Amino acid sequence: MSSPISAITSAIAPPAVVAPISVGETSGANSASGVSFGAMIGQALQNGQQVQDRAADLAVKAATGSDIDVHNYLAAATEANLTTQLTVQVRNKAVEAFQEIMRLQA
Structure with missing residues (x-):
């Protein structure tokens, strides 16, 4: 299994x-x-989205009592969390760049 950082x-x-x-x-x-x-x-x-789907699938399996490796679930949940944080930060930087461009044109 790859680490969350390498996947991101x-x-x-x-x-x-x-x-x-x-x-x-x-x-x-x-x-x-x-x-x-x-x-x-x-x-x-x-x-x-694939990372999020994998984490959600493992969460459902854990909640329904399926036999899963807890370490895999925790790694997938952490990877999904980091991926979401990264996506939000990239979006924030893109919005900031757009706003700066709009200020330059004014």
Whole structure:
């Protein structure tokens, strides 16, 4: 089983090559040189959802009395908690950056 930290870092780790973003670009499609920013965020959110689903599944099994390893449940719950905290902090930073950009334009 992977550690919560490695799962989080793998969920947000940037790809080896990131496509440059041009001002005139309107499509969010991947270019030949890398992955779009939107795709990276989408993949990170998808990984976060998978972590949440796994923790919820183990929580249901624990609540119904199924035979589970308590250590796996605790690790999954902690990983889900850390993933949620990370997602919230990334969102907060994105909102702060957007607000700063809007202040610059005023």
